[in-house]
Amino acid sequence: MPKSKYLLIYKDLKQKIEEDDFQYQELLPSENSLIQTYNCSRNTVRRAISQLVEDGYVQTMQGKGVRNIYQPVEQTSYTIGGIESFKESSLRNHKKGRTEVLFFIEITADEKISRRTGFSVGSELYYLQRLHFLDEKPLIINHNYFLKEAVPGLTPEIAQGSIYDYLENELHMTIVNSKRVITVEKITQIDEKYLHLDVNAYNCMAVISSQTYNSDGVMFEFTQSRHRPDYFRFQDNAVRRRLA
Amino acid sequence: MPKSKYLLIYKDLKQKIEEDDFQYQELLPSENSLIQTYNCSRNTVRRAISQLVEDGYVQTMQGKGVRNIYQPVEQTSYTIGGIESFKESSLRNHKKGRTEVLFFIEITADEKISRRTGFSVGSELYYLQRLHFLDEKPLIINHNYFLKEAVPGLTPEIAQGSIYDYLENELHMTIVNSKRVITVEKITQIDEKYLHLDVNAYNCMAVISSQTYNSDGVMFEFTQSRHRPDYFRFQDNAVRRRLA
DNA sequence: GCCGATTTGTCCGTATGTATC
DNA sequence: CGATACATACGGACAAATCGG
Numbered sequence: 001m002p003k004s005k006y007l008l009i010y011k012d013l014k015q016k017i018e019e020d021d022f023q024y025q026e027l028l029p030s031e032n033s034l035i036q037t038y039n040c041s042r043n044t045v046r047r048a049i050s051q052l053v054e055d056g057y058v059q060t061m062q063g064k065g066v067r068n069i070y071q072p073v074e075q076t077s078y079t080i081g082g083i084e085s086f087k088e089s090s091l092r093n094h095k096k097g098r099t100e101v102l103f104f105i106e107i108t109a110d111e112k113i114s115r116r117t118g119f120s121v122g123s124e125l126y127y128l129q130r131l132h133f134l135d136e137k138p139l140i141i142n143h144n145y146f147l148k149e150a151v152p153g154l155t156p157e158i159a160q161g162s163i164y165d166y167l168e169n170e171l172h173m174t175i176v177n178s179k180r181v182i183t184v185e186k187i188t189q190i191d192e193k194y195l196h197l198d199v200n201a202y203n204c205m206a207v208i209s210s211q212t213y214n215s216d217g218v219m220f221e222f223t224q225s226r227h228r229p230d231y232f233r234f235q236d237n238a239v240r241r242r243l244a
Numbered sequence: 245m246p247k248s249k250y251l252l253i254y255k256d257l258k259q260k261i262e263e264d265d266f267q268y269q270e271l272l273p274s275e276n277s278l279i280q281t282y283n284c285s286r287n288t289v290r291r292a293i294s295q296l297v298e299d300g301y302v303q304t305m306q307g308k309g310v311r312n313i314y315q316p317v318e319q320t321s322y323t324i325g326g327i328e329s330f331k332e333s334s335l336r337n338h339k340k341g342r343t344e345v346l347f348f349i350e351i352t353a354d355e356k357i358s359r360r361t362g363f364s365v366g367s368e369l370y371y372l373q374r375l376h377f378l379d380e381k382p383l384i385i386n387h388n389y390f391l392k393e394a395v396p397g398l399t400p401e402i403a404q405g406s407i408y409d410y411l412e413n414e415l416h417m418t419i420v421n422s423k424r425v426i427t428v429e430k431i432t433q434i435d436e437k438y439l440h441l442d443v444n445a446y447n448c449m450a451v452i453s454s455q456t457y458n459s460d461g462v463m464f465e466f467t468q469s470r471h472r473p474d475y476f477r478f479q480d481n482a483v484r485r486r487l488a
Numbered sequence: 489g490c491c492g493a494t495t496t497g498t499c500c501g502t503a504t505g506t507a508t509c
Numbered sequence: 510c511g512a513t514a515c516a517t518a519c520g521g522a523c524a525a526a527t528c529g530g
Contacts, residue, residue, distance in 0.1 A: 063507035067461035184473035229428035307526030
């Protein structure tokens, strides 16, 4: 439940848009009238609207108004975007998720791991391999590296559930920021084995490599997420920045 | 040249970060001191900083300060992200770009095209196929659909250069918003032919499908951009939103 | 553990500029 | 031209988190 005012307005407008209260291409009420509706200042409605712009829900036009450009996506495949745990994505996509821990060890970052992950040499890490099922179909293999000092007490049992749950609710850590790179890579034997892939059909995978920071500004996670190509779908909304 | 104040501050700070004026993990000057430096209001510096947050350059921490988390990326491959034309990306990546127009016709959207692109049935469109070279290596095949009424006078000659240049500088259109979906798809015969791909090495491509809106809120472009998997690299920075 | 100083987060009100109609 | 709409900028107030004494 949001407690800040701009988030309440944001969520309310977002819901209205999703529920078709505004037609595609229709203008939303003007800022002034929203000020009346929500009994708040202009800055506050503008902040809510700017979030909707980031989401690709609306578009502002100086002198004209704010246009609804939301179009629902067909939910045939598993859609990702934003920072979400596998569990959260599963729920949003209305699928049943399950996670299997394939591998769990504690390691110290050497030169090679450091280059790959961005952790400094000598860092104490947990290294996990996890297999994610959606509706009992294996779709994703994750290679996770967690900084031990930031994620103390991680166990295979916890990793089988949601690690983000553990971080946020047990350790009260706040996940803030995630730098991601998407590439396409050749299938490895591990991929082939656990995802039951036929190399003749697809011989590569969608790979998301991400570095995640907590609210202390510490990078505490590096993850390489390898997705079955036929179920991979990454969604994004880009806003062209003004330069002048 | 930016003329708004917050963009000037944003660009200045961004440059300082890129030039290593602040060390990784170091705190930037506080908002109050930035107010002194730039002789502006608090909102203005905050706005500049929030842009840097979106870029993944810094991270704000309530009660503590603003931490520099910028790490330069190795520019070995062609990196995309944000809304950019092929020409802009080429320049940013310090490569020489060239574009070849394979196909150029005018069509009317039927049911099938409408479903695929999001244009309504009956829309008059330009349909192009273009091949993009980087340092004389064919890397990307684009299938572009442009709304004729929004992009009048498009010719193969223009398409061989930068269409975005034409749109922004000749037609004075402003590109605003782009909804993108990244998937992985099987290689087609067209891909194989023009990109000189060996199916035994890679049998799929990275595909970016995007719908782009102009400042009138009109979707004027649908593009499917098919990338050689071994040169594909999509970069992104996600900020976890507060919920409460 | 408390208190005060510092720093970022939220919110308000107002003024002015710019684009559209 | 005036009215309306969003964009930029300023200044002030209070809240929440952090840190040092």
